[in-house]
Amino acid sequence: MDIGFIGLGNMGAPMAANLAAAGHTVTGYDMAPVTPKGVRIAASAAEAAAARDVVITMLPNGAILRAVAAEVIPVMQHGAVLLDCSTVDVGSARAVAEQARAAGLTALDAPVSGGIGGAVAGTLTFMVGGDPLGLATAQPLFDIMGQKSVHCGPAGNGQAAKICNNMILGATMIATCEAFALADKLGLDRQSMFDVVSTSSGYSWSLNAYCPAPGIGPQSPADNGYAPGFAAELMLKDLGLAADAAKHVDADTPMGARALDIYRQFVEQGGGKGRDFSAMLPYLKTRGHS
Ligand code: NAD
Numbered sequence: 001m002d003i004g005f006i007g008l009g010n011m012g013a014p015m016a017a018n019l020a021a022a023g024h025t026v027t028g029y030d031m032a033p034v035t036p037k038g039v040r041i042a043a044s045a046a047e048a049a050a051a052r053d054v055v056i057t058m059l060p061n062g063a064i065l066r067a068v069a070a071e072v073i074p075v076m077q078h079g080a081v082l083l084d085c086s087t088v089d090v091g092s093a094r095a096v097a098e099q100a101r102a103a104g105l106t107a108l109d110a111p112v113s114g115g116i117g118g119a120v121a122g123t124l125t126f127m128v129g130g131d132p133l134g135l136a137t138a139q140p141l142f143d144i145m146g147q148k149s150v151h152c153g154p155a156g157n158g159q160a161a162k163i164c165n166n167m168i169l170g171a172t173m174i175a176t177c178e179a180f181a182l183a184d185k186l187g188l189d190r191q192s193m194f195d196v197v198s199t200s201s202g203y204s205w206s207l208n209a210y211c212p213a214p215g216i217g218p219q220s221p222a223d224n225g226y227a228p229g230f231a232a233e234l235m236l237k238d239l240g241l242a243a244d245a246a247k248h249v250d251a252d253t254p255m256g257a258r259a260l261d262i263y264r265q266f267v268e269q270g271g272g273k274g275r276d277f278s279a280m281l282p283y284l285k286t287r288g289h290s
Pocket of ligand 1: 006007008009010011012029030031032045058059060061064067068085086087088112113114115116229230231234237
């Protein structure tokens with residue numbers, strides 16, 4: 001396929017390189033000077049998008065997605081697929097999909113989980129919203145960039161699935177970290193705590209697969225000085241999107257709201273910026289009862 005790829009950052013660059021390595025023709029654009037392997041770099045987003053079968057975007061937020069979409073939708077060829085893999089607010093995803101549909105395009109929102117490691121290895125999970133017709137075109141690309149894709153319904157539902165997942169993740173990571181910090185102060189060693197909880201009703205992905213305590217459980221960012229991984233500020237972003245969405249549809253999300261407050265404090269005042277989101281454990285450990 002002839003693919004345009006806009007947003008070649010930490011995630012986009014390896015995703016674009018994987019598509020090129022699989023034999024697709026990839027023309028990329030980013031505001032920053034980047035050269036992913038096998039990707040021809042265009043001078044503008046419009047040049048990267050014109051006359052492509054599929055245009056993929058992997059951008060920081062909804063406002064930037066809307067701006068890029070306004071630039072590329074008018075130059076895309078009729079019937080092409082606009083595939084946004086960024087994590088953005090549901091409203092922006094639905095607005096862009098509507099503009100694309102009105103221009104004779106098919107739009108899919110397909111945010112990912114799996115982080116930079118998953119983008120490099122081609123093992124991302126895609127949560128997909130939008131017209132099932134677009135899926136037939138996008139599926140072979142999902143299969144190269146990832147190992148799983150789930151169609152979640154109409155436009156915006158991929159983003160809805162992503163923020164619901166990450167709201168659970170943020171809250172369970174905090175719960176796991178506060179339990180380790182409490183166990184430390186109660187004199188319960190971390191290995192015993194892991195051995196019990198990982199096989200008891202407190203188990204979760206945060207504990208079992210991404211243990212925030214160094215030297216315990218499988219390899220995780222905790223074993224690498226809490227270098228991300230999944231950065232705390234990205235968790236803060238996703239919890240903010242979940243909180244905005246909850247407000248918009250009048251949903252009560254008390255744990256999500258509390259997780260947002262705690263990650264905000266951690267990132268803005270607790271030294272969390274630039275660290276993995278599991279560095280919540282050493283942060284909570286330094287704090288006393290409140
Ligand atoms: P990043 O900041 O590394 O990359 C974003 C890229 O977009 C940058 O290279 C930037 O120069 C480019 N960009 C910004 N404005 C642009 C414009 N107008 N035109 C062209 N390029 C522009 O971010 P990332 O880590 O690659 O994340 C991308 C998206 O994926 C975000 O929405 C993020 O929330 C989501 N995500 C990231 C991770 C992760 O672990 N990094 C995991 C899951 C989802």
